[in-house]
Amino acid sequence: xxxxxxxxxxxxxxxxxxxxxxxxxxxxxxxxxxxxxxxxxxxxxxxxxxxxxxxxxxxxxxxxxxxxxxxxxxxxxxxxxxxxxxxxxxxxxxxxxxxxxxxxxxxxxxxxxxxxxxxxxxxxxxxxxxxxxxxxxxxxxxxxxxxxxxxxxxxxxxxxxxxxxxx
Amino acid sequence: xxxxxxxxxxxxxxxxxxxxxxxxxxxxxxxxxxxxxxxxxxxxxxxxxxxxxxxxxxxxxxxxxxxxxxxxxxxxxxxxxxxxxxxxxxxxxxxxxxxxxxxxxxxxxxxxxxxxxxxxxxxxxxxxxxxxxxxxxxxxxxxxxxxxxxxxxxxxxxxxxxxxxxxxxxxxxxxxxxxxxxxxxxxxxxxxxxxxxxxxxxxxxxxxxxxxxxxxxxxxxxxxxxxxxxxxxxxxxxxxx
Numbered sequence: 001x002x003x004x005x006x007x008x009x010x011x012x013x014x015x016x017x018x019x020x021x022x023x024x025x026x027x028x029x030x031x032x033x034x035x036x037x038x039x040x041x042x043x044x045x046x047x048x049x050x051x052x053x054x055x056x057x058x059x060x061x062x063x064x065x066x067x068x069x070x071x072x073x074x075x076x077x078x079x080x081x082x083x084x085x086x087x088x089x090x091x092x093x094x095x096x097x098x099x100x101x102x103x104x105x106x107x108x109x110x111x112x113x114x115x116x117x118x119x120x121x122x123x124x125x126x127x128x129x130x131x132x133x134x135x136x137x138x139x140x141x142x143x144x145x146x147x148x149x150x151x152x153x154x155x156x157x158x159x160x161x162x163x164x165x166x167x
Numbered sequence: 168x169x170x171x172x173x174x175x176x177x178x179x180x181x182x183x184x185x186x187x188x189x190x191x192x193x194x195x196x197x198x199x200x201x202x203x204x205x206x207x208x209x210x211x212x213x214x215x216x217x218x219x220x221x222x223x224x225x226x227x228x229x230x231x232x233x234x235x236x237x238x239x240x241x242x243x244x245x246x247x248x249x250x251x252x253x254x255x256x257x258x259x260x261x262x263x264x265x266x267x268x269x270x271x272x273x274x275x276x277x278x279x280x281x282x283x284x285x286x287x288x289x290x291x292x293x294x295x296x297x298x299x300x301x302x303x304x305x306x307x308x309x310x311x312x313x314x315x316x317x318x319x320x321x322x323x324x325x326x327x328x329x330x331x332x333x334x335x336x337x338x339x340x341x342x343x344x345x346x347x348x349x350x351x352x353x354x355x356x357x358x359x360x361x362x363x364x365x366x367x368x369x370x371x372x373x374x375x376x377x378x379x380x381x382x383x384x385x386x387x388x389x390x391x392x393x394x395x396x397x398x399x400x401x402x403x404x405x406x407x408x
Contacts, residue, residue, distance in 0.1 A: 049213045078292075141203060142304055167296050
């Protein structure tokens with residue numbers, strides 16, 4: 001029997017398949033009742049309307065069953081709200097390697113583009129092209145292929161890319 | 168009309184009907200990026216609606232879940248504001264509606280985030296960040312169209328003139344509610360005023376202020392919207408896939 005925490009932590013995000021739900025920061029807890037053996041997993045959505053949640057719940061149950069924990073309960077919590085700050089360093093590196101520019105520092109109310117935290121004058125930080133590394137990039141659309149992404153374009157290598165927008 | 172159930176229901180209905188209207192743009196927006204943007208905003212609204220209606224159902228305690236509330240009520244039982252049920256019109260009308268809605272929802276959700284009700288506070292803290300994106304997006308288009316060509320200016324002004332009267336209902340006093348919307352009007356004006364000015368648009372005079380949505384008295388547009396939204400569920404009760 002595999003440790004339930006280990007099994008759940010390895011579940012990948014169905015929309016961004018290079019990153020696990022643990023690295024994405026949406027896995028909040030995995031608890032196993034020693035008496036009954038029942039596993040309770042607590043997750044939180046990135047966006048309230050995230051359509052991947054049902055698939056994620058099913059994937060968690062499947063991973064637990066395969067690890068020898070068929071009796072599992074998946075709970076969804078909304079507080080504290082997820083923000084891109086929950087994405088781990090390893091997760092950010094994996095996003096970048098997959099051509100998705102990782103999020104910048106978050107801001108309070110979520111007004112894009114991102115600015116350097118703590119400065120008096122809001123300073124727009126460049127999103128680096130994950131393909132060629134250039135900072136000469138521009139936003140094409142504030143909304144991208146999934147709720148958590150924006151569409152950007154590199155002016156140096158001309159490639160479009162996804163940017164996981166700071167929330 | 169001041170129980171926590173009524174409040175959660177009204178906010179949930181605002182988000183649900185807004186989601187349905189925005190969803191109508193899917194595959195019909197002026198450009199691909201905008202199609203994706205409007206679908207994303209619709210999805211955010213739907214996400215907030217699901218949380219709010221689920222909570223409303225629990226508060227009511229009559230066994231109604233989010234689906235029962237969304238699909239099995241008639242127009243007179245909906246508590247959304249009239250603004251969200253108005254037809255989409257042209258793109259300018261949709262952006263005017265979105266600007267007014269998001270300039271109301273952002274301070275509303277922000278205030279909810281600090282209210283005593285833990286469930287509403289969690290929903291507010293989550294949804295406000297999404298509302299900020301909606302408001303930025305709408306403001307960007309209102310500026311671009313208002314301060315654009317003569318034709319885009321004319322149509323953006325017409326859209327603002329047409330939808331402005333419906334914004335007043337959003338701030339009708341609601342004593343005893345977790346957040347009294349009347350207290351949000353200042354935030355709304357402080358944001359919308361400069362956006363309209365920057366867009367070279369004229370802020371309409373306050374006069375006619377249609378209302379009734381919170382009491383279940385709607386425009387003729389809502390029942391058509393519900394007919395489309397509810398037909399599948401009513402034809403196949405309890406169906407899943």
